[in-house]
Amino acid sequence: MTVIVPEPVLEGSNNSQDVENYVKEQENDGDLSLDGGFVVPDSNAFGHSFRDYEKEGERKATVEDFYRTNHINQTYELAKRKKEEYGKLDKTVMSIWECIELLNEYVDESDPDLDEPQIQHLLQSAEAIRRDYPDEDWLHLTALIHDLGKVLLHPSFGEQPQWCVVGDTFPLGCAFDESIVHHQYFKNNPDYNNPLFRTRLGIYKENCGLDNVTMSWGHDEYMYLVMKGNGTSLPPAAFFIVRFHSFYPLHRAGAYTYLMNDEDKDMLKWLHVFNKYDLYTKSKVRVDVEEVKPYYMSLIKKYFPEKLRW
Ligand SMILES: O[C@H]1[C@H](O)[C@@H](O)[C@H](O)[C@@H](O)[C@H]1O
Ligand SMILES: [Fe+2]
Numbered sequence: 001m002t003v004i005v006p007e008p009v010l011e012g013s014n015n016s017q018d019v020e021n022y023v024k025e026q027e028n029d030g031d032l033s034l035d036g037g038f039v040v041p042d043s044n045a046f047g048h049s050f051r052d053y054e055k056e057g058e059r060k061a062t063v064e065d066f067y068r069t070n071h072i073n074q075t076y077e078l079a080k081r082k083k084e085e086y087g088k089l090d091k092t093v094m095s096i097w098e099c100i101e102l103l104n105e106y107v108d109e110s111d112p113d114l115d116e117p118q119i120q121h122l123l124q125s126a127e128a129i130r131r132d133y134p135d136e137d138w139l140h141l142t143a144l145i146h147d148l149g150k151v152l153l154h155p156s157f158g159e160q161p162q163w164c165v166v167g168d169t170f171p172l173g174c175a176f177d178e179s180i181v182h183h184q185y186f187k188n189n190p191d192y193n194n195p196l197f198r199t200r201l202g203i204y205k206e207n208c209g210l211d212n213v214t215m216s217w218g219h220d221e222y223m224y225l226v227m228k229g230n231g232t233s234l235p236p237a238a239f240f241i242v243r244f245h246s247f248y249p250l251h252r253a254g255a256y257t258y259l260m261n262d263e264d265k266d267m268l269k270w271l272h273v274f275n276k277y278d279l280y281t282k283s284k285v286r287v288d289v290e291e292v293k294p295y296y297m298s299l300i301k302k303y304f305p306e307k308l309r310w
């Protein structure tokens, strides 16, 4: 089967040398075992290309308004504070499946490609990855849980606003790359004019490793903290996927590669695999929850404790 993988978008990155190296590495990385045979559809449920943030349509205004608020409010200080607060995992105790069911009531305002409840997105991506990688059960479960951090929208988490939970993520403490969606709205972010944060590296060192980078706060980092704090037996690649799946400026546009260390570079291939299923399985075709539930319950049992602290 032919796999059509989208070309990385290269315009607007801060350092063209890094981007060139990045592309070379991708081209040399011809590991066929990572090719699951997934065929990328031409258009989304609204008949547009995926991730077209400029296209006029029913979701454009909502999504743009989301990014305006997100870009103004996501500061280095805020991200540090939220990580500290939510890292305590003292808000509630529940199972993975209970959390999945809570997501039934939320639609993601940052998403131009989907207006279905989030539980459908989780099952759509998990079922597709299960078809193409039948033996990698950890990957099926990773897809199922990757967006569970969106539970921050729920009243038991203080009903966090969408700008503080969803959307693409980006590093804080260094310059905002132009490849970030609706980059223009950063002008009103207090960090934008902070001399410490304005440069390519900002407060970071070359190749310091993504683990040392403060990302904008949202569902990725939160779910990573939940996994870490509750002792799952999922492999390191699952942690990396969950933590950085919204970091499109890196995995799609090739920006900020100079913050990665060797371990990150190695892990990046899993993000590329996962991203196809995360993005291109968004559709109006619903998965029957009750039908697939027993399979996923068995995976949850294998990799997670029965109750988790959130
Ligand atoms: O709109 C989407 C959505 O919020 C996803 O869950 C997130 O991972 C993406 O990066 C974002 O663009
Ligand atoms: Fe996500």
Ligand SMILES: [Fe+2]
Pocket (backbone or CB within 6 Å): 121, 146, 147, 278
């Ligand atoms: Fe997702």
